Amino acid sequence: MPSTEIAWPSEADLRVAEYPEFVLLCRVLAGLRRLSGSDGPPAPSGVAMSRATQQLVDAFLAVDARIGVLRTQLADGTATPDEQHDLADQFEEIVDLLRSHADDIDAGIVASPCHPLSTE
Numbered sequence: 001m002p003s004t005e006i007a008w009p010s011e012a013d014l015r016v017a018e019y020p021e022f023v024l025l026c027r028v029l030a031g032l033r034r035l036s037g038s039d040g041p042p043a044p045s046g047v048a049m050s051r052a053t054q055q056l057v058d059a060f061l062a063v064d065a066r067i068g069v070l071r072t073q074l075a076d077g078t079a080t081p082d083e084q085h086d087l088a089d090q091f092e093e094i095v096d097l098l099r100s101h102a103d104d105i106d107a108g109i110v111a112s113p114c115h116p117l118s119t120e
Contacts, residue, residue, distance in 0.1 A: 024078065031068050052110045056101050059094050066090060 049057065070087050073079035104110040 024073075027072055028069055031072070032065065050110050052101055052104060056097055059097055063087075063090055063094050 066087055070079055070083060073083065101110065105112050
C-alpha cells in the first residue's frame with residue numbers, strides 16, 4: 001500500500017526554487033525530519049542517564065545531524081571550506097568531551113555503565 005504522505009520538498013517545490021539557500025534549507029529540514037525523535041529507538045525502560053552522559057549523547061546527535069548535512073553538500077558540490085572547518089572543529093570538541101567523560105567515569109565522578117549479565 002503506497003504512503004499517502006507527501007514527500008517534502010516536492011518536485012514542484014524544487015522546480016520553483018529560485019535561490020540555492022531555499023534548496024539547502026529544504027534538504028536540511030528533510031534531514032531533520034528523518035532524524036526526529038519518533039524515528040529513533042525508544043529509551044530502555046528503567047535506565048536513567050546521568051546529566052553528563054545525556055550531554056554527551058546530545059552532542060553525538062548534533063554532530064550526527066551535521067555530518068548528514070555536510071555529506072549531502074559534499075556530494076552535490078555545495079560544501080564550503082568554512083562549513084568543513086566548522087564540522088572539523090566540532091569533531092575536536094566532541095573528542096575532548098568523550099575523553100573527559102571517560103576520565104570522569106574512571107575517577108568515579110560519573111556512574112559507570114551497568115553491563116547486563118550474560119546468561120552464557
